[in-house]
Amino acid sequence: MDVVFVGAGPANLSSAYHLARLVNKHNRAVESGEREGKALGEIQIAVIEKGSAVGSHILSGAVMDPCGLAELIPDFVAQGAPLESEVKEDRFLYLTKKQAIRSPINPPPLNNHGYYIVSLNRLTAWLGEQCERAGVNIFPEFPGAEMLHDESDRVVGVRTGDKGIDKEGKRKPNFEPGVDLRAKVTVLGEGVRGSLTKKLIQRLGLDEGREPQVYSLGVKELWELPDDRYPAGRVTHTLGFPSDQWTYGGGWIYGMQYRILNLGYVTGLDYRDPLIDPHAEFQRFKTHPFVAKLLSGGKMIRYGAKAIAAGGWHAMPQMYADGVLIVGDSAGFLNAARLKGIHSAIKSGMLAAETIFEALLVDDFSAAKLQSYEERVRQSWITPELRRYRNFHAGFRHGRWLGMVSAGLQYITGGRAWGIFDRDHQKAGHEAMQKLSAYGYRGDDPVQRYPDLRFDGALTFNKVTDVYHAAVAHDEDQPAHLHVLDTNVCATRCAEEYGNPCERFCPAAVYEMADNGNPTVREGAGPRRHLQINFSNCVHCKTCDIMDPYQIINWVTPEGGGGPDYKGM
Numbered sequence: 001m002d003v004v005f006v007g008a009g010p011a012n013l014s015s016a017y018h019l020a021r022l023v024n025k026h027n028r029a030v031e032s033g034e035r036e037g038k039a040l041g042e043i044q045i046a047v048i049e050k051g052s053a054v055g056s057h058i059l060s061g062a063v064m065d066p067c068g069l070a071e072l073i074p075d076f077v078a079q080g081a082p083l084e085s086e087v088k089e090d091r092f093l094y095l096t097k098k099q100a101i102r103s104p105i106n107p108p109p110l111n112n113h114g115y116y117i118v119s120l121n122r123l124t125a126w127l128g129e130q131c132e133r134a135g136v137n138i139f140p141e142f143p144g145a146e147m148l149h150d151e152s153d154r155v156v157g158v159r160t161g162d163k164g165i166d167k168e169g170k171r172k173p174n175f176e177p178g179v180d181l182r183a184k185v186t187v188l189g190e191g192v193r194g195s196l197t198k199k200l201i202q203r204l205g206l207d208e209g210r211e212p213q214v215y216s217l218g219v220k221e222l223w224e225l226p227d228d229r230y231p232a233g234r235v236t237h238t239l240g241f242p243s244d245q246w247t248y249g250g251g252w253i254y255g256m257q258y259r260i261l262n263l264g265y266v267t268g269l270d271y272r273d274p275l276i277d278p279h280a281e282f283q284r285f286k287t288h289p290f291v292a293k294l295l296s297g298g299k300m301i302r303y304g305a306k307a308i309a310a311g312g313w314h315a316m317p318q319m320y321a322d323g324v325l326i327v328g329d330s331a332g333f334l335n336a337a338r339l340k341g342i343h344s345a346i347k348s349g350m351l352a353a354e355t356i357f358e359a360l361l362v363d364d365f366s367a368a369k370l371q372s373y374e375e376r377v378r379q380s381w382i383t384p385e386l387r388r389y390r391n392f393h394a395g396f397r398h399g400r401w402l403g404m405v406s407a408g409l410q411y412i413t414g415g416r417a418w419g420i421f422d423r424d425h426q427k428a429g430h431e432a433m434q435k436l437s438a439y440g441y442r443g444d445d446p447v448q449r450y451p452d453l454r455f456d457g458a459l460t461f462n463k464v465t466d467v468y469h470a471a472v473a474h475d476e477d478q479p480a481h482l483h484v485l486d487t488n489v490c491a492t493r494c495a496e497e498y499g500n501p502c503e504r505f506c507p508a509a510v511y512e513m514a515d516n517g518n519p520t521v522r523e524g525a526g527p528r529r530h531l532q533i534n535f536s537n538c539v540h541c542k543t544c545d546i547m548d549p550y551q552i553i554n555w556v557t558p559e560g561g562g563g564p565d566y567k568g569m
């Protein structure tokens with residue numbers, strides 16, 4: 001291949017599409033004598049995707065600012081881009097335990113007039129079709145498992161994952177080894193907390209001098225409503241209930257076509273209380289009288305969860321190295337104040353394509369040449385947008401109210417934080433989690449943060465029921481793709497210190513401390529429980545890799561094609 005894109009998300013598909021068109025246009029112009037120079041000939045462009053189809057692992061809100069797509073495909077509406085509705089109404093609510101107080105003004109970052117509500121799953125599948133028409137090769141069910149480097153550490157491609165390995169690590173009759181896809185440039189567009197991106201950043205020190213990335217987790221459901229009580233095109237955002245004031249969080253409710261309600265809740269993955277459970281926070285959100293009334297008589301039809309890179313400008317790594325570029329959420333292009341990353345993912349992909357096109361013309365794929373990608377980002381509209389909100393998330397580490405004050409001041413002053421609201425930037429999110437003892441909990445106490453929460457199967461659902469609605473499928477006879485580097489910590493130190501938060505922060509019931517039959521840890525009878533990993537439930541949200549307090553969980557790609565199927569999400 002000439003160029004390999006890892007991940008078929010909006011960033012990489014936009015990049016592959018734009019590159020294919022630039023090359024075709026150049027070749028035509030040279031052949032017709034309009035442009036001097038050499039034609040590039042046939043440039044082989046491949047996109048590999050771990051999901052079973054383009055879009056199957058894509059989960060988003062989503063309200064899309066169309067500015068990115070309009071640059072890529074100016075007549076995207078006429079071309080039939082799948083759009084749910086234009087945004088016709090914006091609402092911002094503050095939720096107390098019982099009341100929903102509508103703000104007379106919409107916070108400016110959440111002004112969505114002229115934007116579109118979309119199912120990003122559908123939009124991504126459509127982008128995939130545009131790519132194929134432009135001559136891009138797309139390979140679903142091919143996870144990028146390892147970067148390929150040459151002797152001087154240049155990236156020279158990617159190795160895809162093996163297929164047909166059983167849970168003991170032995171080859172099954174259908175064994176197929178991974179393929180080495182060698183390329184002049186490899187583009188990482190794996191989305192949030194990319195497994196290859198994480199390793200590459202560590203290996204090449206691409207985050208040197210940058211702040212650690214911080215994340216949130218979005219948990220969402222689609223509901224079928226019995227009537228037109230919530231029109232397509234209405235967008236509601238909420239603050240307040242059920243988050244406590246030290247936990248960054250908020251809800252969204254978007255009206256889609258055919259009486260489908262799209263709602264979800266974001267919890268900052270820098271929460272303090274180790275007993276917080278983002279899935280339970282979302283279930284509680286639905287019990288608020290305002291939300292429960294909206295949902296009454298409706299039916300939950302889909303579920304999903306995914307992390308969001310919220311660190312913004314300060315947390316973006318160096319996005320180029322020899323033979324490689326990083327685009328979209330993998331590089332942290334998301335604007336957390338607006339909860340928007342689709343437009344900038346598309347734009348970053350386009351800028352990467354323009355950089356690669358120039359590199360192809362001079363046959364130079366060194367870091368020195370690819371560096372112009374960052375220059376392009378700096379000169380584009382992405383930079384003023386991200387700089388304006390550069391201290392947004394950090395402000396909320398001082399609690400909800402100071403966070404809001406700081407967000408308002410930053411909006412007026414172009415992002416300034418005066419060294420007050422931004423001083424917590426240095427901490428990664430998992431470091432904010434406090435030990436059980438700080439809250440007066442004990443490791444083996446049956447204390448619950450959510451004593452009143454019941455999963456009634458009508459309004460609220462437990463994780464297993466929800467996971468069923470994510471249509472997750474993994475072949476169970478394969479090695480677990482969640483590597484816990486030291487399981488001894490789980491039943492002893494982690495149980496004592498944090499009460500095994502993996503059971504709670506995972507929104508898919510993957511981690512379970514199973515009973516060993518031993519009475520207690522403290523009586524010296526050996527660990528009472530052991531970690532059981534139900535990896536087949538995994539929805540690929542990456543929360544465990546992010547939030548584990550000891551940073552000993554490593555998420556790697558499972559066998560190709562496994563995972564959720566986020567149709568319509």
Ligand SMILES: Cc1cc2nc3c(=O)[nH]c(=O)nc-3n(C[C@H](O)[C@H](O)[C@H](O)COP(=O)(O)OP(=O)(O)OC[C@H]3O[C@@H](n4cnc5c(N)ncnc54)[C@H](O)[C@@H]3O)c2cc1C
Binds near residue numbers: 063328
């Ligand atoms: C809950 C939630 C709500 C959001 N709401 C909005 C919103 O309202 N508006 C908005 O603009 N943005 C929103 N966003 C952000 C938006 O979804 C992202 O910014 C955008 O999807 C980023 O695109 P991407 O191409 O970088 O990554 P992704 O969309 O994550 O795509 C990455 C793709 O790469 C694949 N992949 C990953 N690793 C590998 C590998 N190793 N090998 C092969 N394939 C791989 C994945 O399966 C996936 O298909 C939201 C995000 C979340 C999670």
